[in-house]
Amino acid sequence: MTHRWLVWPWTQGLPLIRNWLAITFGDTTISWRPLTIREMAHELAHSEQWRDLGLLFPACYLWASIRAVRRGGSWYTDNLYEREARAAAEDA
Template sequence: MTSNQLQHRSLLAYLWVLPVTLFGLFFALIAYWLGASVKHRHGVLEVAGNSRTPLLRALANQFDAITVGHVILGRNHGTLKRWRSHELVHVRQYERWGVLFPVLYVLASFKSLLEGKRFYWDNVFEVEARRFQ
């Protein structure tokens, strides 16, 4: 998918993911209120924290970046840049599965555990996203 295609998502793609995106926007608003910067890039909102945004710092203790619908929350601009390709794969996964994606993601992690693999690292959605890092 080219960056031009990424910037021209269909309205349907946004609507299909909207309930999850609203959840992401909630965190984005809080982060923005705490001083994070917000940019529109590749058809998604990127929220970058800084040293004064404890919410994103707490998040960053677990993740450098996380995708919630069409919102990508990152520790800072550097981590967003580093993880952008990976997180944009997660955006496409959201667009494929819509509101079912968060449930499927968790189920995929438990499937990995049941197979004796790692919860996060061997999740099939993470494996797909890592191919584009």
């Protein structure tokens, strides 16, 4: 499957998520600067999560964030899907 990488510098200032770099929707990643190999591996892992879960992915991601916070963690770094993507990046 082809992955689409969009580098849109003008999106850097958008208040999507604090300190955001890239976001993946299905097979498309948008970032405000070119990504490193590891950053690309991280986003490709999210793309696989989209492929596995389809349109349920945003709801699953949100639920994983709620679970992480309820356990006293961070909605982002302790989110199951982010942990999976970080592990993929470490292997890259």
